[in-house]
Amino acid sequence: xxxxxxxxxxxxxxxxxxxxxxxxxxxxxxxxxxxxxxxxxxxxxxxxxxxxxxxxxxxxxxxxxxxxxxxxxxxxxxxxxxxxxxxxxxxxxxxxxxxxxxxxxxxxxxxxxxxxxxxxxx
Numbered sequence: 001x002x003x004x005x006x007x008x009x010x011x012x013x014x015x016x017x018x019x020x021x022x023x024x025x026x027x028x029x030x031x032x033x034x035x036x037x038x039x040x041x042x043x044x045x046x047x048x049x050x051x052x053x054x055x056x057x058x059x060x061x062x063x064x065x066x067x068x069x070x071x072x073x074x075x076x077x078x079x080x081x082x083x084x085x086x087x088x089x090x091x092x093x094x095x096x097x098x099x100x101x102x103x104x105x106x107x108x109x110x111x112x113x114x115x116x117x118x119x120x121x122x
Contacts, residue, residue: 012118014044014079023051023061028068035074043069044114047080055085055092062095066105077114078107 013035022028022045035043053059069076086093099105108114 011040012042012044013038013040015046015049017046017048019049021049021051022065023053025064025068028065032068032072032074041073042075042077042118044077044079047078047082050078055082055089057089057091057095062092066099070104075103076105078105079110079114081109082107 015031015034020027022031031043031045035041050065051061053061054065055062057063066076082092082096086096096107100107106114106117108117
């Protein structure tokens with residue numbers, strides 16, 4: 001699992017835009033291992049790195065992947081535009097709204113929104 005950046009002391013790692021999609025539980029565990037190896041508590045995953053089935057709640061991919069992050073207490077941040085998916089699925093829209101109200105799984109449009117959520121300067 002390659003990491004584009006791990007800001008020293010920030011506790012945040014960013015997966016690179018290019019790379020294999022996160023599609024199964026082992027992919028989440030690999031990302032969690034990268035987070036632990038960098039002493040990070042947050043991992044930022046570009047929306048493009050998520051398997052297309054992630055956005056269809058009926059497949060179970062979203063719940064399988066996010067549950068791994070929750071179980072290991074690593075915050076998952078999905079970075080990018082998910083508007084097409086929230087417009088296509090009321091269930092996914094509700095999921096995004098509910099998880100964004102919490103602290104474990106976030107969907108943010110860009111780095112500025114992430115910085116705001118983290119309470120830091122962009």
